[in-house]
Amino acid sequence: MYKIYETLNGKTVLNTTNNRSFSLEGKENTDYQQFKQDIVNGVELLDADGNPIIGDELTTFIGGLA
C-alpha cells in the first residue's frame, strides 16, 4: 500500500510495506518505477489522511505517471 504526502517541495510517496519514501520528481528512481508498476496493477493508494484515492482521481493520477 502507498500513501501520498504533500510536502513543501511537491509530492512524496510512502510505501507503507517497507517504509520507503521518494519524491514523485524522481522519475529514474527504482522505487518510483516499482510504484508505477504496482499502482497500475491495482495496489491501494491513499492520501496522507488515509483516504483511498479511487475512480477518476486515480485514473488521472496514473495517467500523469511518467
Place this chain on the structure above:
Amino acid sequence: MPYGTINADIQTDSFGSKLSPSSAVFRNRLINGAMVISQRYGTGAASFTNGTNNYITDRWNIYITQTGKLTSNQSTTAPTGYINSLLVTSSSAYSVLSTDIFVLRQIIEGYNIADLAWGTANAKTVTLSFQVYSSLTGTFGGSISNGTAARSYPFSYTISSANTWTQISVTIPGDTSGTWATDNTAGMYVNFGLGVGTTGSGTAGSWAGSAYYSATGATSVVGTSSATFYLTGVQLEVGSNATNFEYRPYGTELVLCQRYAQVLGGVANQRYGTGWFFSATNGYPFITTPVSLRSPLNVTISYSALSDFVIYSGGTSLTPSAIVADTGSQNGVSILVSVTGATTGYAATLVATGSTSSRLYLLNEL
C-alpha cells in the same frame, strides 16, 4: 637509498624499474570489490523485491525475476588476504524460464568509465578479475553491458574444484559501438549470472547488440537446492592483464559507497538533524550528509520503524506518524515528519528513541 622516483611522465620503484600505468592507485573501477562495506544489512540476510535492484553489500545488487529462489548476505568466508565475500545461496532446485534473470551485479557510474572511450574507435581493453567459490563446478557466465543493456559482452569462466577459492581473469576488448554514458547515470553493468534463461544469454566472447546477462549454457546457481556462490576481490581495470586486487582503506571505500547510499544512526539518542515546524503537523528536519550524494538527487528515504524516532520541539517529545522524503541538495536532505500538536515556527529535531535500532536510509543508487 631512494624509495623510487616520480618524474613528469615516468614512475619507478626503488630498484629503478618502471611501473606500468596499471599500477596506479584507484585503478579498480568497481567500488567495494572486496565486499567489506555492508551498510544496509551488515552480515544479515537481504530482502528481495521482484524486478528491482536488491542491494546486498554496498554497490552490489541482485536482480531477480522470481522471488524466493535465493538468499544473499555479506559473508566472512573469504580467501587469504580478504575478510569478506558476498554469498548467494539457492533456496530450491529451480529451472529457469527462458525470460528469467538472476544476476549479481554492480552498476558503474558513467563518470568512472568515461576514460575508457567505449563507443568510439579508441575504446580501451579492460580486464575483469575476481575470486569465486562455489559448491558447484562447471562453466559459469556473466556479462558486461552498457547502461541501457543495448550492448553486451557475455563471458564465461570455469570453476573446476567445488568449495575452493578460484582466481578468475577475463579480458574484454573495448566496445567500439553503442552508447556508453559518461555522466552521472548508469555507465556500465558488470553482471555475474546466477541463473539466466535463454533470452538473456548470449555467445561468450563477442559483443552483441542485445541485452545479455550471461553466457549461453552457463551453470545455474538457482538450479541446485542449497547451492552456494561466493564472490570477492572483484576488480575491473584498464589493460589486458589482471593486477593484484587494489585493497583500498576501509574509510575510503566507505566514502565511495556513500555517494550512492548512506545509512545513518545505530547510535542511541542520535540527533539526525534539526529544522522547524511549518505547521502544527508538518516538521522539516534537515539532515546534513557526511558525503555528497550523487546527483540528480532522487533520494529514497526509509527507516527502521516509526517507534525508533521522536521529534524534540518546544521542550516536548512528539511521536511521528510518518517520516517521508521532501527534498534536498547533494549535501543534505530535508525530510517531512508528520506529528500532531506541534507549534508552528518551533524547532524540530529528529532523534532516535534511545534505540540503537533507529536507522535512516538515504539511497540514491543508479
